[in-house]
Amino acid sequence: MIMEDIIIIGSGIIGSSIARELSKYKANILVLEKNNDVSCGTTKANSGIVHAGFDAKPNSKKAFFNVEGAKLYPNLSKELDFPFKQNGAFVLSFSKEGRKTLDELMERARLNNVKGCKILSGDEIRKMEPNVSSLVVEGLYAETSGIVSPYEMCIAMAENAASNGVRFEFNKEVINIHKENDLFIIKTLDGKKYETKVLVNAAGCHSDEINNMLSNHKYHIIARKGEYVLLDKEYSYISKKTLFQLPTKMGKGILVSPTCHGNIIVGPTALDVSNKDLTWTTPDGLNEVWKKALISVPSLPKGGIITQFSGLRAHEENEDFIVSFSEDVKGLFNLVGIESPGLASAPAIASYSAKEIANYLKLENNLNFNPIRKAIKHISHMTDDELKEAIKENKEYGHVICRCEVVSEAEIKEAIRRTPGAVDLDGVKRRVRAGMGRCQMGFCTPKIMEILKEELGLSMEDITKRGNKSFIVEGRIKD
Ligand SMILES: Cc1cc2nc3c(=O)[nH]c(=O)nc-3n(C[C@H](O)[C@H](O)[C@H](O)COP(=O)(O)OP(=O)(O)OC[C@H]3O[C@@H](n4cnc5c(N)ncnc54)[C@H](O)[C@@H]3O)c2cc1C
CATH class of the missing domain: 3.50.50.60 (FAD/NAD(P)-binding domain)
Known part of the structure; x- marks a missing residue:
């Protein structure tokens, strides 16, 4: 030991x-x-918002760490090469009575020292985000709010x-x-x-x-569950900014927001549950998400939904x-x-x-600390010349495994070979997005399984979607 x-x-x-x-x-x-x-x-399952800090109760640890944390994102995302964008956010109010809450949030912004917050009229908001409901009367705009791939x-x-x-x-x-x-x-x-x-x-x-x-x-x-749906990238035009509704006692309410990869995320619900690990979605939860999200963006296309998921908030009394x-x-x-x-x-x-x-x-500084980490090279981000060069170095960059997200064999192998590396389908998906697209792994699953099998020395029967007993295949039909 x-x-x-x-x-x-x-x-x-x-x-x-x-x-x-x-x-x-x-x-x-x-x-x-x-x-x-x-x-x-x-x-792995949250809204991915780098909140500006106007919502947290002043003088709380939440307020302090939120505001200080958000300031560190721009530099950190460069050092560690992860997706982050300061896209700005609105808190939408649908009635004149909502002004009281907006004013409270503005006061919290002042007390928490969050810059760049202002109240805009419904028309000013719709000028920036034309798909926002005509019923929006006014809203708070926070220019420093951001999105990250958590x-x-x-x-x-x-x-x-x-x-x-x-x-x-x-x-x-x-x-x-x-x-x-x-x-x-x-x-x-x-x-x-x-x-x-x-x-x-x-x-x-x-x-x-x-x-x-x-x-x-x-x-x-107490585990407080939040359910979501995710829309295909085709609908990224719906909003460039994060659209919150007025907060409630249970949290920040249902949002409609772009993700760093151009999908639209819609949710979450807030329901206290007894099991701290079960992240099933439910018809009731997803219907609630959709119904409430339509209040902010009435034209949300239901046919654009490609997946659903839920996460559990660790709510302390x-x-x-x-x-x-x-x-x-x-x-x-x-x-x-x-x-x-x-x-x-x-x-x-x-x-x-x-x-x-x-x-x-009483630890000493590690003088060898290197703050820089580079992300896996994605062929979907390369120019034609860069791709040609990459294929010259390693022909596996030319072998596309996930067609929806355009992910090559070389990227998947690197996701498995890094430390800590991917050991199952979801690990690959989170690292290189293979399976994140419209078909949701419908086509690429067997190919990724073959690569996992080869790289990790497993049999096909050992490979899981997300660890534990989430096996994909039972055995050979002919056996
Ligand atoms: C619906 C929802 C929306 C949210 N939206 C946002 C947002 O937009 N912006 C924001 O800032 N925050 C948001 N949050 C909060 C944010 O997601 C969490 O604060 C954050 O992810 C917590 O990270 P963590 O590392 O504490 O917990 P986790 O990610 O849960 O990590 C804890 C780890 O501990 C492991 N573990 C537990 N028990 C044991 C054990 N006995 N032995 C070994 N390992 C163990 C678990 O397996 C797990 O991997 C949201 C949360 C939810 C649920």
């Missing part, structure tokens, strides 16, 4: 961003993740952390933790034991359970983020209740947490 300086539980955007920040210091760092890849929890950002963080020395172990569900002589002894479901000085609890919806194994100060996370060392368990650093705006806040949460942990362990 290696004695670690730091073990991080969870490789969502919070765990992976902290891992990357901590790799700026000299330390043995290990990430334990119960799934078979990074970004398999809430981080799973690509998480993968970029993890790859950069790994290239700077952080180790990741997957399929490691932490089931028991206790302390012995100031060290945490961690047991995983497969019977392995780990030892560490500092334990970082970034387990998302399960972060209360991790804390409650050790601390007398108990937390209680006390409403705010918990980002701190535990008061009664020395060495336990908690990240609990990181619901929205957790994605927007992640870079600032990571920077703050890493500094706290480095101070606690």
Whole structure:
């Protein structure tokens, strides 16, 4: 058993961003993740909005980390080469009574020090976004609001952390933790034991359970489900800006927004559920999403829907983020209740947490830290000349596997070969978009399975869509 300086539980955007920040210091760092890849929890299924920060309650941790986090995105997305765009957002009001809420949001923007917010009339909004409903009376415009590809950002963080020395172990569900002589002894479901000085609890919806194994100060996370539909890129003209409705007690309401790749995302609902892992969509949820989204954009085309999904918010009863060392368990650093705006806040949460942990362990700087990570080269972004050059270097760039998103064999192989690399169909999809298009893997599944089989030395029967028992084939018909 290696004695670690730091073990991080969870490789969502919070765990992976902290891992990357901590790799700026000299330390043995290990990430334990119960799934078979990074970004398999809430981080893969959310709206992907880098909120400007006008919504969060002033003086809360949510407000602080959101505003500071959003400022870090432009530079971070360049260093780590992940998709991010400052596209601007509206909060739409459909009645004169809505003005009170808009004014409250403007006041929060002022108190949270968010620049670039103003109230525009319905006509001014429609001049910028012609598909917005004629019933919109006015709205708040936030020019600094952005969009990000959350799973690509998480993968970029993890790859950069790994290239700077952080180790990741997957399929490691932490089931028991206790302390012995100031060290945490961690047991995983497969019977392995780990030892560490500092334990970082970034387990998302399960972060209360991790804390409650050790601390007398108990937390209680409620999983709040949000369901979505996604429209084909053909409908990217619908809106260039993110269109929110007025917020409610349960959250920011149903939005219609472009994604970084030109799809239109519509959702989410907000419903408290008892199971913290089940992300099924439901007819009721999806109907609610559609009905409410039509209020903002009446011309939304139902035939444009290519897929649906849902994510679970880690809602903590006390409403705010918990980002701190535990008061009664020395060495336990908690990240609990990181619901929205957790994605927007992640870079600032990571920077703050890493500094706290480095101070606690008195870590020295890692002078070899390299902040740069390059994304996989996509043939769909290349000019004809660049493509010819790429094919000259490696003919697999000329072999298109996913026709909807134009993804080559070379890209898929690189997605599998990187660290941490893809080990199933969804891992490939999140890294290079093979299967993200209109046919939703209808045509490319067998081809990607062949590549996974060859690269990972698996049999076809071993290959899964998303780990666990999500096998694609049972065996040969002739057998
Ligand atoms: C519907 C919805 C919409 C949202 N929209 C936005 C938005 O637009 N903008 C924004 O800023 N935020 C948004 N959020 C919030 C944002 O998605 C989250 O704050 C963020 O993804 C949380 O990341 P995380 O790393 O804490 O959690 P996760 O991504 O869930 O990662 C936690 C990881 O811990 C692992 N884990 C759990 N238990 C164990 C264990 N016992 N052992 C080992 N590993 C374990 C899990 O497998 C998981 O991979 C939204 C959330 C939802 C659900």
